[in-house]
Amino acid sequence: MKDISLYIHIPFCKSKCLYCDFLSYSGKEVYIDDYIKALINEIVAFKTDKQVKSVFIGGGTPSVIDSRYIEVIMNTVFKNYSIADDAEITIEANPGTVDYNSLKTYRLCGINRISFGLQAWQDRLLNVIGRIHSSADFVAGFEVARRAGFDNINCDLMFSLPYQSAEDFFETVRNVTDMQPEHISAYSLIVEEGTPLCNMYEKGALPEIDEDEDRRMYWGAVEMLAERGYEQYEISNFAKDGRQCRHNLVYWRRGDYKGFGLGAASLIDEVRLKNTENLSEYIGGKCVTEREALTVADRQEEFMFLGLRCNSGISEEDFYRKFNAAVDDVYAEEIKKLVSDGLISRKNGRICLTKRGFDLANMVFVEFIQQ
Numbered sequence: 001m002k003d004i005s006l007y008i009h010i011p012f013c014k015s016k017c018l019y020c021d022f023l024s025y026s027g028k029e030v031y032i033d034d035y036i037k038a039l040i041n042e043i044v045a046f047k048t049d050k051q052v053k054s055v056f057i058g059g060g061t062p063s064v065i066d067s068r069y070i071e072v073i074m075n076t077v078f079k080n081y082s083i084a085d086d087a088e089i090t091i092e093a094n095p096g097t098v099d100y101n102s103l104k105t106y107r108l109c110g111i112n113r114i115s116f117g118l119q120a121w122q123d124r125l126l127n128v129i130g131r132i133h134s135s136a137d138f139v140a141g142f143e144v145a146r147r148a149g150f151d152n153i154n155c156d157l158m159f160s161l162p163y164q165s166a167e168d169f170f171e172t173v174r175n176v177t178d179m180q181p182e183h184i185s186a187y188s189l190i191v192e193e194g195t196p197l198c199n200m201y202e203k204g205a206l207p208e209i210d211e212d213e214d215r216r217m218y219w220g221a222v223e224m225l226a227e228r229g230y231e232q233y234e235i236s237n238f239a240k241d242g243r244q245c246r247h248n249l250v251y252w253r254r255g256d257y258k259g260f261g262l263g264a265a266s267l268i269d270e271v272r273l274k275n276t277e278n279l280s281e282y283i284g285g286k287c288v289t290e291r292e293a294l295t296v297a298d299r300q301e302e303f304m305f306l307g308l309r310c311n312s313g314i315s316e317e318d319f320y321r322k323f324n325a326a327v328d329d330v331y332a333e334e335i336k337k338l339v340s341d342g343l344i345s346r347k348n349g350r351i352c353l354t355k356r357g358f359d360l361a362n363m364v365f366v367e368f369i370q371q
C-alpha cells in the first residue's frame with residue numbers, strides 16, 4: 001500500500017510576529033468555530049486508500065485554539081483514514097499557549113510529537129521580533145510537555161535576528177540542548193517583503209544583517225549541535241539518533257501529502273493542489289483552487305533541489321528508477337559545473353552539497369531548473 005502524509009493548517013495566532021508572512025491571523029478568533037467545521041468537512045470529503053504515515057498540525061499557532069477542537073480534528077482523522085501504528089503525529093505550539101490539560105488532551109488523541117517555536121533564548125530579542133512569550137514560558141511548556149508524556153520534542157530556533165550576536169545564538173543553542181529535545185530546527189531570519197520588520201529595515205531603524213556573521217552563527221551552531229549529539233540531516237534540521245522529522249522528510253523526498261485548511265498545499269500522484277487563501281471562501285466550503293499536473297521536467301527539478309537539501313543528497317539510482325534516465329542524461333553540464341565550482345560532490349552514486357554548497361544552496365538549486 002502506498003503511503004501518504006497529512007498536513008492540517010490552523011491559521012490563528014495570539015498576535016502577529018513582526019517578521020511573519022505566513023498565512024495566519026490574530027484578532028479573528030470569532031471565526032475559529034466555523035473554520036474548524038469547514039476543516040472537518042474537508043477531511044471527511046477527502047478519500048484515499050493510502051496509509052497515513054505522518055500527520056502535522058501546523059499554523060499559525062494550533063495551540064491557541066481550544067484543545068477540544070484538536071481532539072475533534074484528530075478523531076475525524078482516525079475515523080476516516082488508515083493510520084500507521086507508528087505514525088508520527090506532530091502539533092506546533094508556542095510557549096505560553098499550552099498547559100498540562102491541553103498537552104494531555106493532545107497525547108490522548110494520538111499526538112506524539114510537539115514542536116515548540118522558541119526562536120531565541122534572550123527575551124530582549126524575542127521582544128524585537130514581536131514574539132509574545134519569554135524563555136521562561138518555553139522552559140515551563142517544555143517541562144509540562146515531558147510530564148504530559150511527550151518523548152519527541154522539537155524546538156525551532158532563529159538566527160541573524162536584529163541585535164543578536166553570535167554569542168547570543170550560541171547561548172540559545174547551549175541552553176536548549178541542555179534541555180535535551182529530540183530535534184532542533186535552526187533557520188536564518190528571512191526579511192519578507194511587506195512585513196513590519198521589513199519596513200523597519202527599509203527605514204533604517206534596525207542594524208543591517210551581516211552575511212559573515214550569519215554564516216559564523218550557522219556553522220558555529222552546526223558544530224555545537226554535532227558535539228551535543230544532534231546529527232544534521234538537512235540544511236536547517238538536526239536530530240538525535242532516529243528522531244528525524246518523518247513528516248518533513250516526506251516533503252524533501254517528494255512523497256505524497258494532502259494539506260487540509262486555508263492555503264494548504266498537496267502533492268498527490270504527481271499533481272500539486274493548493275487550497276484557497278481566502279478565509280471566508282474556505283469557511284464557505286471552497287477548498288482547492290489551484291491544480292497542476294507536474295511534467296517530467298518539474299519532477300526532475302524538484303527531485304534534485306529538494307533532495308539536495310538533505311545531507312544524504314540524492315541517489316543516482318533513485319533518479320534512474322523514477323525517470324528511466326540517468327542523471328547525466330538530464331543534468332550532465334550542470335553537475336560538471338557545480339562539481340568544478342566546489343558546490344556539490346559526487347561519490348558512490350550520490351550527489352550532495354559541499355560545505356560551500358550549503359552556504360550557496362539557492363545558487364545550486366536554480367541550476368537544476370530546466371528552461
Ligand code: SF4
Binds near residue numbers: 016017021059
Ligand atoms: S506565531 Fe508563527 S505563524 Fe503566528 S505570527 Fe508568529 S511566526 Fe507567524
